[in-house]
Amino acid sequence: MSKTLPFTLLSFSWTVLASWPTCIVPITSTPYSYEVPSWLSLNYSCTGSPQVWEARPSRGKGIGVFATRPLDPGDIILAELPVIIIEPPLIRDGVAYPLTSVEPLLQAAFDTLSEEHKSAVLSLHAHLTPEEASDTETRLLPIFRSNAYLVGSLMSEFGLFPKGARINHSCRPNSNQVWIDKTGKRVVRAIRRIEEGEEISATYLPLLQSRKERQRALSQYGFKCTCSACVLGxxxxxxxxxxxxxxxxxxxxxxxxxxxxxxxxxxxxxxxxxxxxxxxxxxxxxxxxxxxxxxxxxxxxxxxxxxxxxxxxxxxxxxxxxxxxxxxxxxxxxxxxxxxxxxxxxxxxxxxxxxxxxxxxx
Ligand SMILES: [Zn+2]
Missing domain, CATH: 1.25.40 (Serine Threonine Protein Phosphatase 5, Tetratricopeptide repeat)
Structure with a gap:
């Protein structure tokens, strides 16, 4: 997905990853009396980053997220807490409140964030309407609109996940994202084998549509998809x-x-x-x-x-x-x-x- 922000804003959060984590499994003197394998116990320690992805430039798409080691289907790529959760005003008489009514809630939540999280939010891509493009003051709402996901036990709130939001779209995605209510995290997992260095992709829309229909739907995000399913003869x-x-x-x-x-x-x-x-x-x-x-x-x-x-x-x-x-x-x-x-x-x-x-x- 095309990112329009200046390089300096984005560069802060690039994660140049260490290689594989080095993990030490403790040698136990007494056998476990209950069924917790040693590697799940608190004695298991790892050094180095367990992170399996890095954000770096992706050709034609601004920034992308790439695997730093091979991943198998089901492997967790990222489990992220939302930095902002907004509970939008209730729908009254069957009519949803306009998105602008969310703005004061969003601003209030944003103001409480740490500087690091504020920068992470502001560095996200937003597709701007012509009116928004002429107004440099109002970036928060377009960013939220372009990147927020439904969350919560009733899936009635909106959450913003700055790391997961960096994953670009593909009409043949290799990852999916699921809200886990028990942990309050959005979890990104591999849904097929992903090789080291391969870009991690997700979908922004239902995929059982023709290329033309998908491209039309993706225009709301302000980019043209060039995934392997969209560049066929x-x-x-x-x-x-x-x-x-x-x-x-x-x-x-x-x-x-x-x-x-x-x-x-x-x-x-x-x-x-x-x-x-x-x-x-x-x-x-x-x-x-x-x-x-x-x-x-x-x-x-x-x-x-x-x-x-x-x-x-x-x-x-x-x-x-x-x-x-x-x-x-x-x-x-x-x-x-x-x-x-x-x-x-x-x-x-x-x-x-x-x-x-x-x-x-x-
Ligand atoms: Zn595509």
Whole structure:
């Protein structure tokens, strides 16, 4: 994303990272009597920075965030407390307050920040309206509007995270960001393998749209996306747009069929079998489009589709794959708990099936 601020403002927060942290695992004289592995105990000490990213110039995008070591899917890149949280005035009579009504709250919160945090906030990119561009005094509100995320237990507040805000957009992102209410942090994780030196990317918008639609939506941030999905040749671009549209339709079409009821009629059984194949095709399309963040709901669809034809082995495997992805994001989230319950339900059905088979054979 293009950053328009002068170099001097941005340079303060560049983090030139040390290499890998050096960690010392204590040698215990007595075995642990409870199940806390040594590396999780307080005796475990690290020297050097555990930080796995650095901010530095990114070609054509101002500043970007880069991995300083290889990262695997699920690895935490950053867990950040918001420097500012704003609870906007309640919506009255179904009408939202104008954004300008947030300004006094924002200014009051900003005034309480340390100088370091004030500089971090002011160094963030903001896409300015023509009126804002002519007024150098009012940078705070555009910065907030361009970078704030919904937070809080009801996701009704707005939080500003200056480090995470430096992550540039891609329509094939390699990280996602999730608000964890228990810790009050926004956590950025790798959603696929990221190599050392690779730029970390996130998405600023829903990705199941054509390139043209995405570019239109991104214009509100004041930049043109040049990610690998946006610089394809004509034929490849059309194929990519078609895949995204097919994925969007598949998620929509599957939704009413995601029950655990086993079809009884021959026609319904045949349809359920076809749905299994369609669900596998959905996963394949997501992999081809490198849309890793949509895999957990897709795996859930595959699991439920197998359950409807009573293939409990496959239902278990796919439910567990979805559960693992959800668990890496947030162990307390509704989606994680649902996948844990489904996995365990499918395992029971699988066990029952194996037991019945052994009885028949015996
Ligand atoms: Zn793009």
């Amino acid at each position: 004509k034929a490849e671009q059309e194929a990519s747009d078609k895949r995204r549209n097919d994925i969007r339709l598949a998620f929509h079409d599957f939704e009413p069929h995601l029950s655990l009821s086993v079809p009884q009629s021959v026609a319904d059984k045949r349809k359920a079998q076809m749905n299994v194949e369609a669900s596998m095709q959905l996963v394949k399309l997501l992999e081809e489009e490198e849309l890793s963040d949509y895999l957990a709901p897709a795996y859930r669809i595959v699991a439920l589709s197998f359950a409807r034809i009573e293939r409990w082995d496959q239902a278990t495997i796919w439910a567990h794959k979805s559960y693992n992805l959800r668990l890496a994001e947030n162990e307390d989230a509704e989606g994680t708990l649902e996948m844990a319950a489904l996995t365990s339900q499918f395992i029971s059905s699988w066990n029952e099936e194996l037991y019945n088979k052994s009885k028949q054979q015996g």
